[in-house]
Amino acid sequence: xxxxxxxxxxxxxxxxxxxxxxxxxxxxxxxxxxxxxxxxxxxxxxxxxxxxxxxxxxxxxxxxxxxxxxxxxxxxxxxxxxxxxxxxxxxxxxxxxxxxxxxxxxxxxxxxxxxxxxxxxxxxxxxxxxxxxxxxxxxxxxxxxxxxxxxxxxxxxxxxxxxxxxxxxxxxxxxxxxxxxxxxxxxxxxxxxxxxxxxxxxxxxxxxxxxxxxxxxxxxxxxxxxxxxxxxxxxxxxxxxxxxxxxxxxxxxxxxxxxxxxxxxxxxxxxxxxxxxxxxxxxxxx
Ligand SMILES: NC(=O)c1ccc[n+]([C@@H]2O[C@H](COP(=O)([O-])OP(=O)(O)OC[C@H]3O[C@@H](n4cnc5c(N)ncnc54)[C@H](OP(=O)(O)O)[C@@H]3O)[C@@H](O)[C@H]2O)c1
Numbered sequence: 001x002x003x004x005x006x007x008x009x010x011x012x013x014x015x016x017x018x019x020x021x022x023x024x025x026x027x028x029x030x031x032x033x034x035x036x037x038x039x040x041x042x043x044x045x046x047x048x049x050x051x052x053x054x055x056x057x058x059x060x061x062x063x064x065x066x067x068x069x070x071x072x073x074x075x076x077x078x079x080x081x082x083x084x085x086x087x088x089x090x091x092x093x094x095x096x097x098x099x100x101x102x103x104x105x106x107x108x109x110x111x112x113x114x115x116x117x118x119x120x121x122x123x124x125x126x127x128x129x130x131x132x133x134x135x136x137x138x139x140x141x142x143x144x145x146x147x148x149x150x151x152x153x154x155x156x157x158x159x160x161x162x163x164x165x166x167x168x169x170x171x172x173x174x175x176x177x178x179x180x181x182x183x184x185x186x187x188x189x190x191x192x193x194x195x196x197x198x199x200x201x202x203x204x205x206x207x208x209x210x211x212x213x214x215x216x217x218x219x220x221x222x223x224x225x226x227x228x229x230x231x232x233x234x235x236x237x238x239x240x241x242x243x244x245x246x247x248x249x250x251x252x253x254x255x256x257x258x259x260x261x262x263x264x265x266x267x268x269x270x271x272x273x274x275x276x277x278x279x280x281x282x283x284x285x286x
Contacts, residue, residue, distance in 0.1 A: 150182050183209075
């Protein structure tokens with residue numbers, strides 16, 4: 001087995017490198033400067049130079065949800081075109097692909113956790129381009145595996161938990177959206193599942209156990225930070241409604257993923273996000 005990880009320096013890509021390293025699996029991780037996923041000749045050239053690979057885990061993506069609203073073409077190149085190119089290269093060279101997608105492909109109006117078979121209806125440029133990427137990949141490579149996940153946090157500077165900790169150390173009051181519900185997912189736990197899914201085909205939802213709102217998530221982060229004796233200044237986490245928060249891209253109000261299909265294949269659900277959070281905070285701040 002020899003694995004190629006795109007977006008290897010990103011939040012999930014970094015966790016995947018650790019997971020593969022721990023299992024002794026040979027892998028090569030790339031960034032845009034090694035292989036631009038929007039450029040077929042760049043991908044093919046890299047494969048010729050560094051291949052062959054048996055699997056590619058496609059983590060590279062345009063992930064700036066708000067900015068995507070004003071950069072739809074760039075978001076489309078990275079999120080929609082690249083999976084098509086990767087699918088066609090994989091079909092030609094004969095390697096398997098695990099592609100990472102998102103809860104944002106759904107409209108957020110459901111009252112039950114989203115199943116893989118539920119209708120997709122993205123409400124943002126990011127969600128739309130990620131949905132197009134899923135379709136293009138499956139058209140080029142029908143036996144690809146697509147893993148949709150949500151609300152990632154883990155080692156690295158740019159995610160909800162690290163942002164909350166920074167704000168809670170700086171400010172006495174932090175406002176957090178209270179009317180969006182989803183499943184926070186600890187990247188190292190997702191990475192373990194992705195490694196087990198290397199030979200799967202089809203669409204799967206994978207997320208840490210438990211669901212919450214961003215506001216309730218922030219309250220747990222605050223309590224854990226205090227338990228670790230971090231110098232928290234924040235005394236009040238103010239609940240705000242999405243409409244009042246006014247982000248450029250509307251977030252799904254409800255994006256809880258039903259993970260039963262993947263949980264059964266994995267043999268058990270991923271551990272609770274609160275356990276992942278505790279591990280993350282201990283490793284990062286203790
Ligand atoms: N973060 C979340 O909450 C979340 C939730 C659900 C799903 N997802 C999905 O999970 C996957 C991984 O997300 P993440 O949070 O780990 O993303 P991330 O931290 O933003 O990393 C994405 C990586 O993609 C690379 N990239 C961007 N454009 C590229 C290009 N043209 N060619 C090659 N590489 C390029 C970037 O690397 P460079 O430094 O080389 O530019 C970046 O490191 C994505 O598919 C995302 O849509 C994320």
